[in-house]
Amino acid sequence: MAATSSGLLLIDKPPAHTSHDVVARTRRLAGTRKVGHAGTLDPMATGLLILGIGSSTRLLTYVVGCDKEYSATIRLGQSSSTDDAEGELSAPAEPASIAAIDDGAITREIAALTGEIEQIPSTVSAIKVDGKRAYARARAGETVELKSRTVTISNFQLEGVHRSMGNIDIDVRVACSSGTYIRALARDIGSSLGVGGHLTHLRRARIGPFTVADASELDGLVVADSIIAPAHVARTLFPVAILDDERARALGHGQRIDPRDLPLVDGPIAALTEQDRLIGLVELRDGVVRSLVNFPDDEHGIR
Numbered sequence: 001m002a003a004t005s006s007g008l009l010l011i012d013k014p015p016a017h018t019s020h021d022v023v024a025r026t027r028r029l030a031g032t033r034k035v036g037h038a039g040t041l042d043p044m045a046t047g048l049l050i051l052g053i054g055s056s057t058r059l060l061t062y063v064v065g066c067d068k069e070y071s072a073t074i075r076l077g078q079s080s081s082t083d084d085a086e087g088e089l090s091a092p093a094e095p096a097s098i099a100a101i102d103d104g105a106i107t108r109e110i111a112a113l114t115g116e117i118e119q120i121p122s123t124v125s126a127i128k129v130d131g132k133r134a135y136a137r138a139r140a141g142e143t144v145e146l147k148s149r150t151v152t153i154s155n156f157q158l159e160g161v162h163r164s165m166g167n168i169d170i171d172v173r174v175a176c177s178s179g180t181y182i183r184a185l186a187r188d189i190g191s192s193l194g195v196g197g198h199l200t201h202l203r204r205a206r207i208g209p210f211t212v213a214d215a216s217e218l219d220g221l222v223v224a225d226s227i228i229a230p231a232h233v234a235r236t237l238f239p240v241a242i243l244d245d246e247r248a249r250a251l252g253h254g255q256r257i258d259p260r261d262l263p264l265v266d267g268p269i270a271a272l273t274e275q276d277r278l279i280g281l282v283e284l285r286d287g288v289v290r291s292l293v294n295f296p297d298d299e300h301g302i303r
Contacts, residue, residue, distance in 0.1 A: 005054065005227065006053055006230055007054070008056055008227070009050070009226055010216065011049045011050075011217075012046070012047060012212055012218070014046060014217075015043070018040075019037050025221075029222075030053050034054050035051055037052070037060070038052070041202075042084065043086070044084060045204065047205060056230050059233055062237055062281075063237070067154065067175060067207075068204060069174065069176075069205045070173070070174045070202060071173050071205060072172050072182050072186070073169055073172075073199070073201035074169070074190070074197055076098070076101065076167060076168040076193060076197045077197075078090050078091075078092055078198060079196030080198035083123075083187040083198055089198070090196055093196060095165060098168060098195060101168060101195065106170055109189045110158055113153055113185055114155075114156045115152065116150060118150060119148060119151050119184050120149075121149065121184060123146065151176060153177075155174065156172065157173040158171075183198070183202075239263040240263075240270045241261065241271050242272050243257070243279065245274065251279050251294070263284075269281065277297065280293055280294035280295055281293050
């Protein structure tokens with residue numbers, strides 16, 4: 001099978017699949033082992049997973065740090081060893097304690113977790129502790145204590161409240177900075193209300209400018225039909241400089257180039273040829289163009 005050209009794929013991950021499962025299938029479909037992803041989703045979660053193929057895996061570094069948006073359901077009334085429905089659940093809270101929680105109390109807890117907050121990640125996370133993943137230590141029976149980190153919840157919207165005798169399910173939409181754990185939000189709301197809480201549903205709707213509405217289903221995926229060319233991705237993520245042939249050749253060979261007509265911005269700039277091929281990412285510092293990463297000229301996107 002011929003390898004598919006470089007580019008990004010937007011996949012709508014189905015439930016009961018790990019992110020690695022999706023990568024492994026895409027490697028077979030694309031005919032290359034050079035496939036990576038920009039941020040995992042738990043097996044129970046669905047939604048947007050961004051994959052890089054070929055040299056475009058170099059772009060994933062810039063996608064990982066983008067803000068994200070999720071829809072989720074939080075169940076109040078029981079905590080979980082993993083902060084989601086896949087863990088060992090605690091004993092149910094007393095019905096009277098559940099009944100005492102009104103919508104106003106839920107709204108106040110959501111407001112308290114909006115903005116810049118300190119969050120302790122879930123114990124069952126991929127964060128490394130002394131070189132070993134936290135989830136691996138937790139599953140081995142070790143006590144794992146993770147440090148809090150600053151994250152930003154730019155929008156935390158309550159979209160529905162569903163009550164039963166034993167619990168309260170709340171539907172929420174969360175827009176947040178990279179590194180935020182939605183499971184930890186569920187845990188902290190339940191803890192603050194004194195009844196425990198865990199996540200029962202999670203769907204990632206957006207990563208930066210990319211949305212799940214534009215994603216392809218994994219079943220029936222045809223990589224060549226869905227791949228997004230590096231130049232298109234770069235235009236979406238960065239300011240753009242169009243280089244003439246002489247400067248394009250020089251940059252491709254690692255030489256310094258004239259900064260004329262480059263946008264005066266901080267951070268990466270996508271350098272494109274006049275034929276709309278991504279040469280590389282550069283930055284302008286003190287009037288000097290510095291190369292951040294180059295892309296080979298033998299890998300052309302498909303659209």
